[in-house]
Amino acid sequence: MMQPLKKGRNQFFRQEKRGNPGQDMQLKDIIDLEEWQKIQDKFAGITNVYLRTYDAKGRFLIASKIKPRLCDELARADFTVKARICGPCLPTFLGGRGVLDRNLGFSCELGLQSFIIPLRIDQRVLGYIIVGPMVLVARKPKERYRHIAEEFGIGLEDLWSMISELRVISFNGAKVLIELIKDVSEYNLKLSCQNLIKQRQVGAADSVRMNKLLNALMDVAFQVTGADLGSIMLIDADKNELGISVARGLAKEVVDKAKVQMGDGISGKAAQAGEAFIVDDNVQDNRIKQHLNRPQISSAMVVPIRVKDRVWGVMNLGALRSSSVSFTDENMKLINRLVELATAAL
Known part of the structure; x- marks a missing residue:
């Protein structure tokens, strides 16, 4: 069981004030709220989770347009119901009643889980993203909600229907999802801050951040497709070739030695043409058929x-x-x- 986080609100506000040219900026001064809205909406559309952004003082800024029906219905409920069920959907230091655990997660009376992501620049917290509510691991049996439904005068079938619409996600799945949201958001935040103070240099720290972002992207791609192996190859413009930057399920010597010239192989053709391919036994594209030389792979993208x-x-995903996995056009679109x-964020 997750343990409550004992440290108080101030742990999120520790910062080095010296040498930080953006220390007086607020989140709403740095980000373009319309662009931030688009990013949140895309995440919500892909992951089927609700996102809300608050500034460092807990003031609401924006929320994804895709809102769970449960949240929508409770927003119209009477004050007692809303305060009892929705109050814990915000952590205590932002004015709610949610008690953070060590994973920066908190749950409500319905057993639904949310997570908070601090948005930092140079250790200074400028705001927070709340991700959720979602169902962690598995839904409770419908009967477990009967007493709550009766207490608040909500029909059990209606309550169960709304809960059933929420995303069910494993703990590991939630972890990689939160990492990707955090990396994309903080990368955007940093670039916005650099632009605002006219510091556009991208140094070694940004290379580390980009590598972390690509790793998070690969983890989420594995989660949503069920792939067994894969890689992200980046173009070396000087050599006109692709090399592996991030990999899963591949031997180290393969990762170190794999180089593909632009236009060669399936990866090289995809990079040169800017075109996505699904590769399996049914492929008809003659450009691709000649490169089907890995019999252990039944489906690739x-x-x-x-x-x-x-x-x-x-x-590349394989x-x-x-495995029972077979990639489809829907997988490719996702x-x-x-x-x-x-x-x-790049």
Whole structure:
């Protein structure tokens, strides 16, 4: 069981004030709220989770337009019901009654889980994203909600129907999802701050951040597709070739040595044409059929990674013949949207 977080509100506000040119900025002064709204809406559309952004003082800024019906109905409920059920949907230091655990998560009386993501620049917290509510691991039996429904005069079937619409996610799935949201949000926040104070340099720290972002992107891609192995290859413009930057399920020597010339192989063709491919035994594209030389893989997908209309690399995902996974056009559309969302931060 998750343990309550014992540290108080101030743990989020520790910062080095010296040498921070943006220390007097507030979140709403740094980000473009319309663009931030678009990012939140894309996350909500892909992941089916609700997101809300607050500034450092707990003032509400924006929420994703895709809102759970449960939250919508409770917002119209009488004060007692709303305060009892919705109050814990915000942590105590932001004015709610939710008690944080060590994973920065908190739950409500219905057993629904939310997580808070502090948005930092140089250790200074400028705001928070609340992710949820969601169902962690598994839904409770419907009968467990009967007493709550009766107490607040809500029909059990109506309550159960609304809870059933919420995303069910494993703890590990929630963890990688939170990491990706955090990385994309903080990367956007940092670039916005740099732009505002006219510091556009991208140094070693940003390279580390980009690598972390690509790792989070790969983790979420595995979660939503069920892939067994995969990689993200980036283009080396000087050598006109792709090399592996992030990998899962591949031997280290393969990762270290794999180089693909632009236009060669499936990855090279996808990068050169800026086109996504699904590769399986039924493929008809003659450009692809000649490269089907890995019999252990039953289904594969290659998706270009674009940044501002320029292809930076490709994401490769594969399913082994021992797996029941077979990639579809819907999988490809979802990964395209996920890549588009993540690269908005680059």
